Amino acid sequence: MTKVITHSLFTDFDIDLFKAGKHFKLYEKLGAHLVEVNGVKGVYFAVWAPTAQSVSVVGDFNYWTQGEHLLQVRWDSSGIWEGFIPDVTKGALYKYKIQSNINGIVTEKADPFSLYCEKPPHTASVVWDLDYNWKDEKWMQSRQDNNGLDKPYSVYEVHLGSWKRGENNRFLTYLELADDLVNYVKETGFTHVEFMPVMEYPYDPSWGYQLTGYFAPTSRFGKPQDFMVLVDKLHQAGIGVILDWVPSHFPDDAHGLGFFDGSHLYEHPDRRKGYHPDWKSLVFNYGRNEVRAFLISNAVFWLQHYHADGLRVDAVASMLYLDYSREEGEWEPNIYGGRENLDTISFLKEFNEVIYANFDGVQTIAEESTSFPMVSRPTFTGGLGFGMKWMMGWMHDTLKYFQKETVYRKYHQNDLTFSMTYAFTENFMLPFSHDEVVYGKKSIANKMPGDEWQKFANLRLLYGYMFTHPGTKLLFMGSEFGQSNEWNFENSLDWHLLQYDYHSGIKKVITDLNNLYKTRPALYEKQFTGEGFEWINYSDHQNAVLSYIRKGNNPKDDLVVVCNFTQVIREKYRIGIPRKGKLQEVFNSDASIYGGSGVTNSGILKIESSAYDGRDFSVELILPPLSVTVYSFV
Known part of the structure; x- marks a missing residue:
């Protein structure tokens, strides 16, 4: 021995x-x-x-x-x-x-700190190292310029196991993805990718949200260094990398963290705080010092050794509330009689303080679905300290509105305008995520009403509205070309659809919207402040039309946006303009290259000295059917 x-x-x-x-x-x-x-x-x-x-x-x-x-x-x-x-x-x-x-x-x-794990269903840890020669120095040195809150932030959400499959439906490897995925993201113009959890997980249907190997990229797609190659090549292509991070719960698999040394070591010993009824999983003990150190070390690890540019923290709402998914009698109030989990609040604040103190140019993003205050405000002002928060209310209201037949939309304009009453209370990210295209919810494309032409016109309108609304953007894979079926984690996306004009048109729309977002400062410089947005008219519900101005630091960069939410062409539609000058159409979701009807405002549009919408000047436009049109001052 x-x-x-x-x-x-x-x-x-x-x-x-x-x-x-x-x-x-x-x-x-x-x-x-x-x-x-x-x-x-x-x-x-x-x-x-x-x-x-x-x-x-x-x-x-x-x-x-x-x-x-x-x-x-x-x-x-x-x-x-x-x-x-x-x-x-x-x-x-x-x-x-x-x-x-x-x-x-x-x-x-298994080792909680294992760097590499056996390929599931096997469960042993593997002795490994983190040796790798990174080639992304240019990105890392200028990351703040690409990753700041006043920069364009358009995120492509990816499930690595089902973005694309190889022969016989096999997984693509990290190294294959480092070619195919990187080229595709660069082509479509997204600024960032967000990977659904890459940390080792035993059960494919969990999509990675039930982790057992917190420090190990899943071996399904290759070795740890292979995942480094994927991140490295994304960075070399000028694309940021966000990782889904799951400190909210973990599974009770025999080889995992649960009941680790015969005691409730990582999970809270009180089942009212240590068990999650929705996911039948265990909840970390956020009040235990060693557990907090484990979790924050894990966050630091991915930023340090895998060069991640941000962490999207999953299920924050489930962490914040003691009564989350619990009936009366199944939870205990905190010492002040409230339902907030004080240990969690303390933990999240410390997590964000450590991340922002130790890494320049990174962001933390909270998936938080309630009205918990100041999620994306600094801890020194009483906030939780996240960089951004998912705007779940906007997502739900917007999809609810778009699913209505156009004849009824005039009665529901408040579903859209309500978001602007709270849009600047947080640094909001607008998400159309994987959660919206599973479990019978239909794909984004098939949520749209009407015949085939109207479905795709509505989809182009939806994305145009999303990209011109204040906030950063997130779109789940497949949605960028109008995937027809719901997402199925066991198969590839339906790439064959791109042979059809309507689907390739949606991809072209997303590519052009990404480029518009990246090249027009009015869409990002003040995306989290009311100074960057001004209504022109939000009350024309009879025509189901909204018009507004997006503003950057320089007034010459201002953009005028008009949304027509019905299929009726609006001839000679007048809107108020705050100053003299001329306008030029720079984006039109109804353009024929996208599969639209080709109704456009061509040439230079002269702003007239004719008062309208409470302003001294105005301009007359043609509003294409089911469209977003965007105009710059010239």
């Missing part, structure tokens, strides 16, 4: 930080590390298991034999077990066999 040699990567200061919940690079200490001790190469193992009676490393190097390689517990009451095993090499499979001092319970667990 090869002896476990006493060795430690921890200093006393590390332990103090860990106990206080302030060690945010735990991945440098815990886990499996390829090191050399006294001239001998091997692996240093360290795992947190405070209620353990013994901890064995079992693996393919000792025939999975318990007791063969026993780790030693530290003397400092940290609960950390550690030791160096000579001659273990990169690629070795291992787990921790933990005998608890609680009734002799024995658990066999």
Whole structure:
């Protein structure tokens, strides 16, 4: 038997930080590390298991034999077990066999800090390293210029397992995606991609939202360094990378974090706080220092070692409220009698403070579906500290409106105008995400009413309205070419649809809207402030028309936007304009190149000294059917 040699990567200061919940690079200490001790190469193992009676490393190097390689517990009451095993090499499979001092319970667990995991359904951890020669220096050095809140931010949401499939419906690898996906995102003009969770997960139908390997990119698509290549190539193409991050819950799979050392180590011991009834999963104990350090270290890890440009935090609402999806009697109020989870609020504030203090040019984005205040406001003003928040209310109201037959829309204009009453209370991202195209909700395209022409005209109108509304943008894959079927995680997107004009027209619309967004400062410089938006007329419900101005830092960049939500062509439609000059149409969703009817406002449009809409000047336009038209001052 090869002896476990006493060795430690921890200093006393590390332990103090860990106990206080302030060690945010735990991945440098815990886990499996390829090191050399006294001239001998091997692996240093360290795992947190405070209620353990013994901890064995079992693996393919000792025939999975318990007791063969026993780790030693530290003397400092940290609960950390550690030791160096000579001659273990990169690629070795291992787990921790933990005998608890609680009734002799024995658990066999994957390493919470494993850098690489066996391909599911296998569950062992793999000894690995993070060696990689990055080539994205240009992006990283100028990231603030591409990733700031006053910059265009158009996000393509991707599920790696179903964006495109290979022969026999196999997954594409990270390396294949580094060619195909990067080229496609660059072609369509998105500024960022957002990956649904890439961290290791055991169950495909969870889409990655039930994690077991928090520090390991899923091995379904290749090795950790292969995922680095994908991120690297996106950066080299000038495309930012956002990762979905799931600190809200985790599954109770036997090899995962649940009941880790025979105790409720990572999950809250009170089932009213430690179990999620919707997802039948476990909830982290946000009040436990070591758990907070684990989670924040994990966030730091992906930003540091995988060069992520942002984290979209999943299911924030479920974290914030003690009564979330719970009936009366199934939850306990906080010490002030309220329903807010004070530990979660404290944790999220600290998470955001650590991220923004340590990384320039990154963003955190909250998927938060309630009216919880100041989600995207700095912590020093009482906010949670996120950079952005998903505008779920806008999404629901907008889709509800667009699903109505056009003859009824004049009665529901408030569904659209209501968003502007709260649009600047947060830094909002406008999301049409994967959640809107599953479970019988239909694809975005098939939510639209009318015959085929009207469906696609409505879809072009929807996207034009989205891109001219204040806020950043997010669109789920397939929606950019009018995918007809609901998303199915087991198959590729329906790429064959691009042979048809209406679908290729939608892709052309999205490409041109992305380029319009990126090249017109009025659409992004003040996207989170009321100074960047001015209604022209929001009350013409009889014609179902909205008109407004988007503004940047320079008035010469202002854009006039007019939306016609019916299929009736509006001849000689007059709108008020705040100043003299001329207008020119710069985008028209009804253009024939998109599959529209080709009704346009050609040439230069002269603004007249004729008062209208409460303004001293006005202009006469033709409003194409079911269209968004955008005009610049010339």
